[in-house]
Amino acid sequence: MSEPLIQCRSLTRTYTRGTETITPLERLDLDVMPGEFLALMGPSGSGKTTLLNLIAGIDRPTSGTLHIGGIDVGGLSRSRLADWRSRAVGYIFQLYNLVPVLTAYENVELPLLLHRMSGADRHSRVAAALDLVGITDRADHYPRQLSGGQEQRVAIARAIVADPAILVADEPTGDLDKASAAAIMELLGRLSREAGKTLIMVSHDPACAAHAGRILHLDKGRLVEHAAATVGAAGVTT
Amino acid sequence: MIHPRYMPLVLKQLVRQRARTVLTALGVAVAMFLFVTVEALQRGVAAATELTGREVTLVVYRQNRFCPFSSRMPDSYAPRIARIPGVAAVVPMKIVVNNCSASFDTVTFRGVPREKAESITDGFTVVSGSLADWQRRSDAALVGETLALRRGVQTGQTLAAAGVTVYVAAIIRSEDPQDQNVAYVDLPFLQRAATRGGDGIVTQFNVLVDDPARLERVADAIDAEFARDAEPTTTRPEKAFVARAAHDLVQIVGFTEYLGLAALAAVLALVGNAIVLSVQDRVREHAVLQTLGFRSGLIARLIISEGVALCCAGGVLGVAAAVALLHFSRFSLSVEGVNLNVRADPAAAVLGLAVAAGVGVLAGLVPAFQASRREIAASFRAV
Numbered sequence: 345m346s347e348p349l350i351q352c353r354s355l356t357r358t359y360t361r362g363t364e365t366i367t368p369l370e371r372l373d374l375d376v377m378p379g380e381f382l383a384l385m386g387p388s389g390s391g392k393t394t395l396l397n398l399i400a401g402i403d404r405p406t407s408g409t410l411h412i413g414g415i416d417v418g419g420l421s422r423s424r425l426a427d428w429r430s431r432a433v434g435y436i437f438q439l440y441n442l443v444p445v446l447t448a449y450e451n452v453e454l455p456l457l458l459h460r461m462s463g464a465d466r467h468s469r470v471a472a473a474l475d476l477v478g479i480t481d482r483a484d485h486y487p488r489q490l491s492g493g494q495e496q497r498v499a500i501a502r503a504i505v506a507d508p509a510i511l512v513a514d515e516p517t518g519d520l521d522k523a524s525a526a527a528i529m530e531l532l533g534r535l536s537r538e539a540g541k542t543l544i545m546v547s548h549d550p551a552c553a554a555h556a557g558r559i560l561h562l563d564k565g566r567l568v569e570h571a572a573a574t575v576g577a578a579g580v581t582t
Numbered sequence: 583m584i585h586p587r588y589m590p591l592v593l594k595q596l597v598r599q600r601a602r603t604v605l606t607a608l609g610v611a612v613a614m615f616l617f618v619t620v621e622a623l624q625r626g627v628a629a630a631t632e633l634t635g636r637e638v639t640l641v642v643y644r645q646n647r648f649c650p651f652s653s654r655m656p657d658s659y660a661p662r663i664a665r666i667p668g669v670a671a672v673v674p675m676k677i678v679v680n681n682c683s684a685s686f687d688t689v690t691f692r693g694v695p696r697e698k699a700e701s702i703t704d705g706f707t708v709v710s711g712s713l714a715d716w717q718r719r720s721d722a723a724l725v726g727e728t729l730a731l732r733r734g735v736q737t738g739q740t741l742a743a744a745g746v747t748v749y750v751a752a753i754i755r756s757e758d759p760q761d762q763n764v765a766y767v768d769l770p771f772l773q774r775a776a777t778r779g780g781d782g783i784v785t786q787f788n789v790l791v792d793d794p795a796r797l798e799r800v801a802d803a804i805d806a807e808f809a810r811d812a813e814p815t816t817t818r819p820e821k822a823f824v825a826r827a828a829h830d831l832v833q834i835v836g837f838t839e840y841l842g843l844a845a846l847a848a849v850l851a852l853v854g855n856a857i858v859l860s861v862q863d864r865v866r867e868h869a870v871l872q873t874l875g876f877r878s879g880l881i882a883r884l885i886i887s888e889g890v891a892l893c894c895a896g897g898v899l900g901v902a903a904a905v906a907l908l909h910f911s912r913f914s915l916s917v918e919g920v921n922l923n924v925r926a927d928p929a930a931a932v933l934g935l936a937v938a939a940g941v942g943v944l945a946g947l948v949p950a951f952q953a954s955r956r957e958i959a960a961s962f963r964a965v
């Protein structure tokens with residue numbers, strides 16, 4: 345069996361607001377295997393987004409360690425962490441967060457602007473990502489001209505275009521109708537199974553979480569492990 | 583500062599806020615118009631009055647007289663000046679102006695003996711007409727380009743002012759700002775034609791010195807030569823002579839420098855405000871870019887680029903307007919027969935654009951710094 349891709353040890357994040365100290369994540373231990381599809385569930389305020397943000401490198405642990413692919417992510421400098429993000433993780437938001445002045449194509453192209461590659465190379469990778477999420481025919485549309493489901497597809501294309509090993513998704517279907525949500529879940533499942541992405545998804549919807557290989561419950565910043573779901577985590581690596 | 587592939591992102595942000603962008607750019611344009619006009623004014627004054635150490639021209643004037651009407655000396659001084667060591671050429675000159683006080687539309691006639699005028703005409707570029715034609719007709723004039731354009735006269739036409747009517751034989755261009763705005767005519771003709779003329783009477787002598795280093799010494803020698811004559815003289819380098827005659831104008835123009843600086847301060851405030859507002863609207867968007875791996879330094883440079891783009895757009899507009907105005911209006915400030923030309927100086931235009939871009943950088947600096955310091959996760963929660 346391979347090494348875990350993500351290793352959290354005693355991972356703690358506290359915020360101080362005035363005199364009050366909030367600890368959304370407390371001494372959390374978690375291993376995530378390469379290629380695993382992990383669902384995080386739990387009540388609002390239980391620290392799910394905080395955990396995702398730490399793993400995505402957009403927030404830093406207060407104490408404890410976080411190793412991803414052997415790198416001590418918490419110890420990287422600000423700009424090294426940014427460079428690491430551009431290669432290693434794709435973030436999928438509940439509210440898509442596309443840049444409104446850019447077309448679908450340009451939104452997907454954004455992460456590639458940071459990488460040294462030819463224009464032709466960039467174009468073919470954007471086209472491939474748009475094709476993979478099935479939105480090629482909307483490439484020239486602006487976000488306001490797209491439905492929620494389509495926006496989320498563009499956002500997913502943007503998250504995968506630089507080919508990161510890890511995808512994090514914070515309630516990716518939280519703002520979508522049932523049909524669109526099902527289609528997005530189908531797409532995420534495919535990215536996990538066929539592209540071998542390590543996927544960590546927050547969801548409130550048990551139907552969505554059921555696509556995952558493992559479901560974890562967070563409560564008040566601590567893990568409450570449930571029985572593994574139907575697909576075993578270890579067998580998914582490709 | 584940023585790679586060209588990020589430029590669409592910068593420009594599209596400006597297009598998104600179309601009304602704000604247009605209004606801000608127009609404000610920048612007005613201020614830069616003012617700045618470049620003031621700068622051109624300053625440069626015109628400097629060109630006419632500031633000694634560079636390479637000058638070889640002295641002006642001999644009647645002592646204690648400050649207007650061409652009252653400076654009267656016999657032209658028999660010329661051979662005596664010519665004998666002074668270091669003097670290369672002497673040109674007696676009668677000056678007739680239609681207006682002795684400060685004015686935008688002064689016509690200055692300079693009467694010089696045509697047969698001795700090579701030392702003056704040597705440096706001329708003939709724009710139209712011919713020098714030979716000037717030698718032929720007694721009432722012929724060489725008209726400076728600025729004067730010709732302002733008065734709308736062409737070769738072959740007549741130019742009338744201060745009771746003198748001349749035939750325009752050629753239009754000329756010269757390095758010397760004074761030549762741009764005068765009409766050179768034959769000395770005897772002007773002595774006869776002018777109302778306060780008189781044979782043998784001239785206003786000044788223009789003296790060419792053989793070595794710029796001897797300028798002051800030759801000037802002193804000339805004044806010593808005539809100190810006991812009926813008409814004593816005061817001799818100064820030409821630019822110093824202009825600086826004295828135009829002293830009041832030079833002071834006023836010097837003051838306008840503050841207007842130029844105030845215009846820049848206005849641009850800074852205007853563009854700074856536009857950038858601050860636009861950055862506040864986009865806290866979440868910048869957090870998204872950082873999540874994608876944009877370094878905070880890159881975010882800062884993108885924001886600064888917006889300021890620069892705004893300033894450059896407005897700057898190009900304002901500078902172009904200033905250059906067009908100065909080019910077509912041919913401003914020339916005259917007083918006591920000397921001229922300060924305000925021209926559309928390419929160096930002033932380039933300076934204007936560079937300064938606009940620099941102010942754009944300054945305007946973006948603070949909002950860029952703030953945006954780059956913001957915590958990503960907190961930015962997502964804030965909005």
Ligand SMILES: Nc1ncnc2c1ncn2[C@@H]1O[C@H](COP(=O)(O)OP(=O)(O)O)[C@@H](O)[C@H]1O
Nearest residue numbers: 359366368387388389390391392393394395960
């Ligand atoms: N930057 C912050 N400052 C203060 N409190 C925060 C901050 N981020 C998160 N919190 C608090 O941490 C707790 C957990 O938040 P979060 O991880 O978003 O929970 P969940 O995603 O499970 O709903 C909440 O009480 C939230 O108010």
Ligand SMILES: [Mg+2]
Nearest residue numbers: 392393394514
């Ligand atoms: Mg959350």
